[in-house]
Amino acid sequence: MRPVIQVRQLTKRYGATAAVDQLSFDVRPGMVTGFLGPNGSGKSTTMRLILGLDRADAGHARIGGRPYRDLRWPLREVGALLEARAFHPGRPARAHLAALAAGNAIPRARVQEVLALTGLEQVAGKRAGTFSLGMAQRLGIAAALLGDPGVLLLDEPVNGLDPEGIRWIRDLLRSLAAEGRAVLVSSHLISETALMADHLVVIGRGRLLADTTAAELAARASTLEEAFLQLTGASTEYRAARS
Amino acid sequence: MTAGTRSLPPGRYRFRHVARMEWVKLASLRSTWATLGITIAAAAGIAALAAAGTKTTPSQDLTNSMMTGMFAGVLLAGVLGVLAVTSEYTSGTIRATLAAAPRRPLVLAAKAAVFGIVTLITGQAAAFLAFFAGRTALGHGIAAPALGQPGVLRTIVLSGASLALIGLLGLGLGAIIRHTAAAVTVLAGIVYAGELFIGQLDRTIDAYLPAYIVGDTLGGRTCGPGAVGCPLPAWAAMSVLAAYAAAALLIGGCILAWRDA
Numbered sequence: 324m325r326p327v328i329q330v331r332q333l334t335k336r337y338g339a340t341a342a343v344d345q346l347s348f349d350v351r352p353g354m355v356t357g358f359l360g361p362n363g364s365g366k367s368t369t370m371r372l373i374l375g376l377d378r379a380d381a382g383h384a385r386i387g388g389r390p391y392r393d394l395r396w397p398l399r400e401v402g403a404l405l406e407a408r409a410f411h412p413g414r415p416a417r418a419h420l421a422a423l424a425a426g427n428a429i430p431r432a433r434v435q436e437v438l439a440l441t442g443l444e445q446v447a448g449k450r451a452g453t454f455s456l457g458m459a460q461r462l463g464i465a466a467a468l469l470g471d472p473g474v475l476l477l478d479e480p481v482n483g484l485d486p487e488g489i490r491w492i493r494d495l496l497r498s499l500a501a502e503g504r505a506v507l508v509s510s511h512l513i514s515e516t517a518l519m520a521d522h523l524v525v526i527g528r529g530r531l532l533a534d535t536t537a538a539e540l541a542a543r544a545s546t547l548e549e550a551f552l553q554l555t556g557a558s559t560e561y562r563a564a565r566s
Numbered sequence: 567m568t569a570g571t572r573s574l575p576p577g578r579y580r581f582r583h584v585a586r587m588e589w590v591k592l593a594s595l596r597s598t599w600a601t602l603g604i605t606i607a608a609a610a611g612i613a614a615l616a617a618a619g620t621k622t623t624p625s626q627d628l629t630n631s632m633m634t635g636m637f638a639g640v641l642l643a644g645v646l647g648v649l650a651v652t653s654e655y656t657s658g659t660i661r662a663t664l665a666a667a668p669r670r671p672l673v674l675a676a677k678a679a680v681f682g683i684v685t686l687i688t689g690q691a692a693a694f695l696a697f698f699a700g701r702t703a704l705g706h707g708i709a710a711p712a713l714g715q716p717g718v719l720r721t722i723v724l725s726g727a728s729l730a731l732i733g734l735l736g737l738g739l740g741a742i743i744r745h746t747a748a749a750v751t752v753l754a755g756i757v758y759a760g761e762l763f764i765g766q767l768d769r770t771i772d773a774y775l776p777a778y779i780v781g782d783t784l785g786g787r788t789c790g791p792g793a794v795g796c797p798l799p800a801w802a803a804m805s806v807l808a809a810y811a812a813a814a815l816l817i818g819g820c821i822l823a824w825r826d827a
Contacts, residue, residue, distance in 0.1 A: 375668050376661055377826040392668040395578035403665055409658035411595065418594030419662075426587030426666035427579050466662060 326351050327474050327505040328373060332382030335368050335529075342368045344529035345382065350507045352473065355500045357520030357537075358509040361555050365529035366509040367405070370478050374403055386474060398427040402467030403476040407459045407483070412452025416443055416462050419451055420469060429470050437465040456483045464495070475499060477508045481515060493519045513551040517541075525551070527558025584667045584676035591659075592650065592680060601646045602684070605639035605729070606692040612638065613696035614703040622708065629711045629718050632700030633725045633785035639692050640732045640780055643685050644753045647736025650681055651818075652746040660827050670823045674741055678815055681737055682730050689729030693722045717787035724784040724804055731807045732757065732776065738814025741822050756810075773797030779807050 326349035335343040343365040350356045360366050371377040373384040375391035386394065386401055394400050410419045420434045438447050441461040446454070451462060460480060467475055477496070481489045496519055500506045510516045516523070517537040525533040525540075532554050533540060537547060544550035592598055612635025620631065654660035667673050697718075701710045711718050736753050743749040761777030772778045783789050783803035789796040798806070 371661075371826075374661075374665055376664055378824075394668070396574055397579070397668055398666050399574055401665075405661055405665075406658055409662050411591075411653055411657045411659050413597060414591070414594050418590060419659075422587045422590035422594065423662060423666050425590050426583050426663075428575065428583050 327387055328507065329385045329388075330369070330373065330382075331384075333369065333372055333379055333384055334381040335365075335372055335377060336380050341529050343372065343379075346526065346529060346531055347382075348524045348531060348534050350474075350505050351522070352505040353500060353503050354521035355496050355506045355508060355519050356522045356524060357516035358507055358524050358526075359513060359516055359551070360509075360511065360526040360532075361558070362511055364511075364527050364555070364558065366511075366526065367478050368529075369526070370403070370405060370476050370507075370509065373476060374401070374405075376405075396427045396470065398423060398429065398470035398472065400470070400472050401474045401476065402470060402472040403478075404460075404463040404467045404480055405476075405478050407456060407463060408451075408454075409463065410451045410459075410466075413450055415448050416451045416454070416465075417447040419462065420465060423466055423469055427470055433469060433471070437468050440468065441465040457485065457488050460484060460488070460492075464492070473504050475504060475506045475508075477506070479509055479511075481510065481512075489515065513548055517547055525554055527555045530558070532558065579667060581672060581676055584672055585680055587663070587666065588673075588677045588680040591663075592684065597649075598646065598684075601642055602688045605642045605688060606695060608638045608642070609633075609635035609692035609696040610699040611635060613700035617700035617703040618705070620704060620708060627786050627788060628700070628704075628708075629697070629721050630782075630786040632697050632711075633693065633721065635696055636689075636693060636725045636729065636785060637777075637781055639689070640729050641754065641757060643689070643729045643733035644736035644757065645750055647681060647685075647733040647738075648740040648746060648749040648753060650677060650737055651740030652744060652749055655744045656746065664827050671819045674815065674819045674822055678734055678737055682734055685733035686727060686730040689726035690723065691726075692729065693726035696725075697722050711787075715787075717790045720790065720800060721785060721787050724800055725780070727804065728780045728784050728807060731804075731811045732780065734811035735776070735814050738811060738816075738818040741818025742814065769797060773803070774806055776807060776810060779803040 328350035331347050333343050333346045334341060346369060358366055368377065372379050373391065383390065417434060420437065424431060424434050438444050441464055443461055443465060446458065454462065480492050496506050496508060520537065523533065523535055523537055523540060540550050541547040544553055613632040616631045616634050654663060663673060664670060704710050713719050739749045739753050743752060757776045760775050764771055764775065783798055783800055789800040
């Protein structure tokens, strides 16, 4: 399958530190790609660079061959969940989604659909600032699904969720991939990610450490977790030693 | 439907889509309507108080007194303009906005258009209400100004428009500074502190400061065509005010386009 997201030599520096360092990888349709790395390894920065929210110092990210800025209907092509609570606390959930829908000429009926899909119908009229973390994550997912996009980017979607919520997201992402979509989901938890991801991209200190499958990674040590820690250990030690 | 065969509608997102998005965002906040309502109420209320306090027909410009309350409304509109941008940074909504519409100058243009129209309508409503509330509250025996008198209609309309222009100045400052408290401080500094310090020193410079333009030049009847003793004609003063707003929006647009979100 042709990759829908191509990241090539992507680099982002903050002063002397490279948050993302000549990173290259692909995300393919029809599967969940887990994007793994310790905290501070550059996962969120990479996602912001793919979405054109931050400017790369070198290299590029392409979606379907084009930079994000050149997408014709961005929300209908890429859905993203970057952070929980990326909405105005005083705005009702339905209005938040309606605004985004209007921005890409997405039919108003779709707002109701994603509210139903994420189980937020009952609270859609409430101000989003009153939402629990789980509800806020669901609203973020609803926003990502709004344009029925073929590509999904989710940054730590299970953070702070209860086991039921985690399973809900896992099943949702698997079914979205089964429909032929490309799903990139970041996490710092290897065991959780291995449950849903077909492919793993592991980074540390902004550099690519592995581009592999869970089975191949697990075969490198006695357990998957051990293999992950061995892989990322060097980069975390290095970071601790420097600071 | 699979990603490979996914079909997109023809065309691409345009200004009108982004403008609609900005309208839904602005209209769905209770604070927007509360602030605009207070703006109108303050303008009318202060006009009525000022008129009721007028004892005899003074040599002063009664229309100007009735526009006194617009000064409070102008700062509210400015703060609302600041918040229209900075609240997106505080909450993180800006990243959802720019993900939906990555062409950033288009986003600021749409925001400014929607906010400008809303505050222009509010400003006109506030100015006309202030005028009529003031007329009604005038004591007996005092000749009330009428819309047909020279300069009166111009004064009301330009006072109303100044509210939108200061609102847009706030919007631009919000895009430049991104932090609510800092942007509001700069706005208040430009509108009020500039007047208090620089304005008192030099009458010529004063005529170009927002506070003097809003409070005296636009809010008074005397600065019409051929007026004597008026440092800057009303329409020229209006252009200066518009230039402040345009400069802030232009710089804000460049910074928005250039900096990481």
